Amino acid sequence: MKAYTIKALHENMDALEQQEVTVEGWIRNSRAQKAFGFIDLNDGSKLSGVQIVYEKDTVDNFDAIAKVHIGAALRVNGTLIKTPSMKQPFEIKASTVEIVGPSRADYPIQPKRHSREFLRENAHLRARTNLFTAVFRVRSILTHAIHRFFQERDFMHVASPIITASDAEGAGELFKVTTLDLTEVPKDKDKTVDFRKDFFGKKANLTVSGQLQAEIFAQAFKNVYTFGPTFRAEKSHTATHASEFWMIEPEIAFADLNTDMDLAESMVKYLIDTVLKEASEEIQFFDRFVSKGLVKKLKNVVEKPFVRITHKKAVDILKAAKQDFENTPDYQDDFAKEHEKYLVSHFDAPVFVTDWPKDIKAFYMRLNDDGQTVAAMDLLVPGAGEMIGGSQREERLDVLKQRMEAMGIPEEELWWYLDLRMYGSTPHAGFGLGFDRMLMYVTGVENIRDVIPFPRTPKQCEF
Amino acid sequence: MKAYTIKALHENMDALEQQEVTVEGWIRNSRAQKAFGFIDLNDGSKLSGVQIVYEKDTVDNFDAIAKVHIGAALRVNGTLIKTPSMKQPFEIKASTVEIVGPSRADYPIQPKRHSREFLRENAHLRARTNLFTAVFRVRSILTHAIHRFFQERDFMHVASPIITASDAEGAGELFKVTTLDLTEVPKDKDKTVDFRKDFFGKKANLTVSGQLQAEIFAQAFKNVYTFGPTFRAEKSHTATHASEFWMIEPEIAFADLNTDMDLAESMVKYLIDTVLKEASEEIQFFDRFVSKGLVKKLKNVVEKPFVRITHKKAVDILKAAKQDFENTPDYQDDFAKEHEKYLVSHFDAPVFVTDWPKDIKAFYMRLNDDGQTVAAMDLLVPGAGEMIGGSQREERLDVLKQRMEAMGIPEEELWWYLDLRMYGSTPHAGFGLGFDRMLMYVTGVENIRDVIPFPRTPKQCEF
Numbered sequence: 001m002k003a004y005t006i007k008a009l010h011e012n013m014d015a016l017e018q019q020e021v022t023v024e025g026w027i028r029n030s031r032a033q034k035a036f037g038f039i040d041l042n043d044g045s046k047l048s049g050v051q052i053v054y055e056k057d058t059v060d061n062f063d064a065i066a067k068v069h070i071g072a073a074l075r076v077n078g079t080l081i082k083t084p085s086m087k088q089p090f091e092i093k094a095s096t097v098e099i100v101g102p103s104r105a106d107y108p109i110q111p112k113r114h115s116r117e118f119l120r121e122n123a124h125l126r127a128r129t130n131l132f133t134a135v136f137r138v139r140s141i142l143t144h145a146i147h148r149f150f151q152e153r154d155f156m157h158v159a160s161p162i163i164t165a166s167d168a169e170g171a172g173e174l175f176k177v178t179t180l181d182l183t184e185v186p187k188d189k190d191k192t193v194d195f196r197k198d199f200f201g202k203k204a205n206l207t208v209s210g211q212l213q214a215e216i217f218a219q220a221f222k223n224v225y226t227f228g229p230t231f232r233a234e235k236s237h238t239a240t241h242a243s244e245f246w247m248i249e250p251e252i253a254f255a256d257l258n259t260d261m262d263l264a265e266s267m268v269k270y271l272i273d274t275v276l277k278e279a280s281e282e283i284q285f286f287d288r289f290v291s292k293g294l295v296k297k298l299k300n301v302v303e304k305p306f307v308r309i310t311h312k313k314a315v316d317i318l319k320a321a322k323q324d325f326e327n328t329p330d331y332q333d334d335f336a337k338e339h340e341k342y343l344v345s346h347f348d349a350p351v352f353v354t355d356w357p358k359d360i361k362a363f364y365m366r367l368n369d370d371g372q373t374v375a376a377m378d379l380l381v382p383g384a385g386e387m388i389g390g391s392q393r394e395e396r397l398d399v400l401k402q403r404m405e406a407m408g409i410p411e412e413e414l415w416w417y418l419d420l421r422m423y424g425s426t427p428h429a430g431f432g433l434g435f436d437r438m439l440m441y442v443t444g445v446e447n448i449r450d451v452i453p454f455p456r457t458p459k460q461c462e463f
Numbered sequence: 464m465k466a467y468t469i470k471a472l473h474e475n476m477d478a479l480e481q482q483e484v485t486v487e488g489w490i491r492n493s494r495a496q497k498a499f500g501f502i503d504l505n506d507g508s509k510l511s512g513v514q515i516v517y518e519k520d521t522v523d524n525f526d527a528i529a530k531v532h533i534g535a536a537l538r539v540n541g542t543l544i545k546t547p548s549m550k551q552p553f554e555i556k557a558s559t560v561e562i563v564g565p566s567r568a569d570y571p572i573q574p575k576r577h578s579r580e581f582l583r584e585n586a587h588l589r590a591r592t593n594l595f596t597a598v599f600r601v602r603s604i605l606t607h608a609i610h611r612f613f614q615e616r617d618f619m620h621v622a623s624p625i626i627t628a629s630d631a632e633g634a635g636e637l638f639k640v641t642t643l644d645l646t647e648v649p650k651d652k653d654k655t656v657d658f659r660k661d662f663f664g665k666k667a668n669l670t671v672s673g674q675l676q677a678e679i680f681a682q683a684f685k686n687v688y689t690f691g692p693t694f695r696a697e698k699s700h701t702a703t704h705a706s707e708f709w710m711i712e713p714e715i716a717f718a719d720l721n722t723d724m725d726l727a728e729s730m731v732k733y734l735i736d737t738v739l740k741e742a743s744e745e746i747q748f749f750d751r752f753v754s755k756g757l758v759k760k761l762k763n764v765v766e767k768p769f770v771r772i773t774h775k776k777a778v779d780i781l782k783a784a785k786q787d788f789e790n791t792p793d794y795q796d797d798f799a800k801e802h803e804k805y806l807v808s809h810f811d812a813p814v815f816v817t818d819w820p821k822d823i824k825a826f827y828m829r830l831n832d833d834g835q836t837v838a839a840m841d842l843l844v845p846g847a848g849e850m851i852g853g854s855q856r857e858e859r860l861d862v863l864k865q866r867m868e869a870m871g872i873p874e875e876e877l878w879w880y881l882d883l884r885m886y887g888s889t890p891h892a893g894f895g896l897g898f899d900r901m902l903m904y905v906t907g908v909e910n911i912r913d914v915i916p917f918p919r920t921p922k923q924c925e926f
Contacts, residue, residue, distance in 0.1 A: 003717065005685065024685070073889045100890075124879035139622070140619040144611075157602070159915070161919060162694075163638075163669075163694075174642075175626075175642060176643075177638050178638070179637075179638060180645070192646060193645045199921060200924035219489075219536075221590065221599070222468065223468075228692065231625075235662075423564075424566050426487075452622070453623070458662060459664040461627065
């Protein structure tokens with residue numbers, strides 16, 4: 001008989017009542033009495049799993065089942081019986097229990113509280129705990145929701161390249177990609193590395209952003225998005241930094257900063273609303289065990305219109321605040337965490353801060369008419385600070401060239417980027433959303449290492 | 464007025480007839496007479512674009528429009544008028560034409576035939592040609608279809624890591640990932656590289672496959688899939704090899720090779736069927752201009768049940784063939800292209816070849832009871848040869864260890880992979896589909912460089 005997933009059993013509980021069903025999964029917990037026993041079985045399709053009841057008089061391998069270790073894989077045939085419990089609306093009364101793959105007494109994941117650090121060291125088994133079943137289920141649901149959001153709105157997905165020879169964006173430290181023999185790196189006469197002998201015939205590295213390539217495609221398909229891995233080689237050991245993470249970068253042509261913010265706001269609301277609906281069991285679990293008040297926080301984001309204020313206005317608000325900041329708010333500076341926190345609590349809503357001083361922002365952001373600020377936006381959200389960074393891009397060839405020169409970016413490296421401004425240039429805009437940080441936000445999980453299946457951080461590259 | 468995409472105009476043609484609409488896009492072609500002119504405008508949302516008609520008496524900048532260069536960006540207001548033409552069911556009679564971004568006489572993409580090589584060198588502009596509009600539209604549709612196929616069947620998406628420290632799979636040449644200073648690589652006393660000083664504290668490289676990590680997740684979530692970039696540093700200059708390409712790797716627990724083939728068959732049929740339906744205009748275009756007979760080839764795959772034969776049986780067929788092969792078919796060997804071609808034409812259908820000699824297959828494939836073959840499968844398809852490679856995985860700890868020892872793979876590198884066989888091991892299986900090759904198959908485009916937005920190959924890493 002073909003096995004049902006536990007999710008399918010839940011969805012078809014009424015039709016399957018009193019029916020014989022097959023279910024497969026791994027033992028999360030087990031309690032045996034003399035004449036009967038209970039097993040919590042989980043196959044990852046449903047956070048709460050299913051309870052198996054087996055009796056000495058019914059199954060012919062009672063003693064073997066009673067002794068089986070946590071973690072073992074089972075195939076169970078039995079009858080679906082509804083129960084009066086809310087938490088567990090049905091159970092399976094087993095007729096046969098096959099031990100497909102036994103486990104051992106030293107199985108690391110026991111039904112008790114393990115430290116997050118211990119679970120990271122056992123990342124090959126941690127997905128079999130409630131916390132990580134929930135986290136990675138939400139990760140998958142959110143992944144699909146992102147594609148759905150953009151595709152339903154006729155955005156084209158662009159696979160931006162992972163290996164690039166351009167380091168023009170300067171968004172962070174780069175990982176080098178090479179096939180040179182590191183024991184004997186070929187050198188030029190001046191002792192510099194001879195990259196002509198390398199795989200690509202030049203210096204190559206892992207991308208820090210797909211934006212510039214997304215801009216290329218936006219100038220042909222109007223509305224596009226990337227969704228793929230990006231990299232930073234910063235030796236940062238904080239809870240919010242990983243060396244490898246996924247980014248979503250939409251780019252829209254014939255559009256200004258307001259249209260960009262409209263898109264960001266509707267995307268954030270759609271993603272959170274989808275998770276609240278499609279992962280309600282998981283979100284309830286996080287609210288209860290990981291981050292009290294999570295549901296309220298998320299619903300607030302879905303329901304409240306996002307505030308839009310300029311950086312100048314935001315600094316005015318901070319300066320007028322009846323609060324002593326460690327860092328003095330400044331019209332020329334980026335915000336500190338405490339400032340972001342104050343602003344979102346001041347408005348009790350997500351806040352777009354726009355029109356930033358040009359000197360602290362990237363070369364490609366569109367210069368405003370004041371000559372001092374650029375058409376950039378950061379989205380600050382309650383409980384996390386910056387979630388999204390975006391901008392209208394400089395579409396005027398002469399202004400872009402001036403900005404590149406001022407910031408020391410050689411034109412020949414970005415000849416194709418300049419070409420886009422020569423042939424059918426359009427006002428266009430885009431933003432970047434860090435997928436893993438979004439996942440931290442919707443789950444309440446506080447360490448990025450715990451939302452990535454196999455995280456990469458300085459000195460950590462296991463599995 | 465908010466602009467419609469050209470796709471939306473087509474979809475709402477009846478409701479919008481005789482209505483005033485706004486449309487934005489880039490000029491693909493332009494012909495001006497004395498008193499009126501025609502412009503082919505395209506915004507990437509629809510392969511065929513839309514025709515703009517403008518008249519001297521109606522628009523106030525007739526001369527400027529008549530002189531505007533190919534590639535310029537326009538915003539057009541006008542009335543949607545139905546035409547008797549099948550090819551072009553409506554046109555826009557312009558009331559205003561705004562030149563948003565001009566172009567120049569030296570715009571590289573002129574309305575004539577350009578060589579593929581020339582277009583690759585101008586990959587930042589080639590998406591504005593019919594061929595590449597079609598290719599990248601299909602790429603995006605296929606991307607979404609892959610997620611939909613798996614998510615609708617309750618498969619969990621797993622983001623397998625891109626940077627890995629394991630090179631155990633041995634699937635190909637590796638790109639090294641490092642932050643070491645290449646002008647002065649730190650060395651140990653024995654002159655080998657001191658990777659303890661590197662970013663991850665050990666040797667790291669770009670992944671060749673997410674399979675082993677997908678297996679981890681399949682042992683918790685039962686049905687999972689990866690869809691992400693993978694890498695090979697082979698100095699291969701063929702039309703089917705790229706250094707960076709995307710792979711789809713499903714992995715299913717409590718499953719054998721037959722279930723694996725069922726999944727592969729239904730996935731391939733679903734993907735091709737989706738493209739035939741959702742990209743019918745593009746596929747007709749490819750059939751006409753790129754690969755005659757494409758639609759027939761694709762429909763054949765959707766409609767025919769896939770054949771399943773063992774490798775031994777396949778060699779029997781080859782040996783009995785009334786055809787002289789350059790390479791003699793052998794029971795111990797892989798197939799040559801000519802063998803694959805013969806087999807699919809012999810059956811006039813896609814063919815799964817199963818149960819391969821163990822010595823030419825990977826260590827993780829499940830050993831059959833004969834001790835000589837493994838439970839592997841290759842899917843051969845008419846017009847392309849191998850499309851998918853998969854296998855049941857060795858779930859028995861002792862057999863796996865013997866195979867690893869025989870193939871010189873150190874156990875300590877894959878301790879976590881062995882753990883999976885110690886704690887709740889299950890029969891499980893999976894396969895890999897190269898996304899870009901699938902895209903070549905459904906478009907008929909013969910060079911992998913022409914289905915990847917910005918391809919990476921030896922000595923090529925532009926944009």
